[in-house]
Amino acid sequence: MEKGIHASLNISAEVSVYLDNGSFGLLGTEDTVSRHEREILRKEYEEFVGKGKPDWCPIPQDFIPTPQMTPDRQRRCFLRTMRVNRDYSHDGYVPVVHVGQFLTRYLTAMQRHGTLSLKQSIAIGGIVPNLLRAPKAMPYVDILAGLKRVRDTFVDRKIHIFGVGGTATLHLAILLGMDSADSSGWRNRAARGLVQLPGTGDRMVADLGSWRGRALTKDELEALRACPCPACAQFGLDGLKARGMDGFCNRATHNLWVLLTEARDIESHLSDGSYALWHERHLDNSTYLPLIRLALDQHVSPLP
């Protein structure tokens, strides 16, 4: 807070820093954390934003509904989040809406509010509890339809989507016209010994005990050996397999690099019209492939 986020993390000015508000960590505590405590958390967040100066930040707290909650509890999440959206409709705070039962009401409430209706950026949350395939989770096609509705409602605004960080879900986010996305999945996977690979699911490289994942095929092993990411270029496959902090850092670097490269590849194949052919070859048999085809049918290329 003394130096600001860019200077203290040694991030160059042309790199945008997006701040998250930590609400996912408070999920389900909306009735146990008191109003007073929440007020303190908000003030601290405001102070941090004021002094840390991120380039992008959401409202201090949103109340994430999960499919398991009763409709009444989900309604309370909606009302509370909208209250914070209204309280922080000033000063560059990005309002948050959630996919789920209340999306229509969110969109109506946003459009009817003077300042909120003019916001240039908006964030969508509530995806992760639905992607976890828990009982009562929304069908994927409904999530997709929800995202498309937000895009269609706020045509020329910047839309950020929380919790999208798998290789396949990244395709969906870009096809649906989302402007930015974030996830800590690449880091969580790294901590469990998992690496991400272009166009395919997670693979286990370091056996860290409690977690299991699909092992690498021979071809995937070859692909990893040739990986040009900063971690593999320096430390090779052994670096990815290492235990402790070094292994974690190498896998995290590799995973993030794979995601950023994937995003760039998607964009370039969309812009030169080769996406339809490319993605069928590139993505292996994923649960998401039918959804990607669906999103591609509805995809409208952004203006150059």
Ligand SMILES: [Zn+2]
């Ligand atoms: Zn790598």
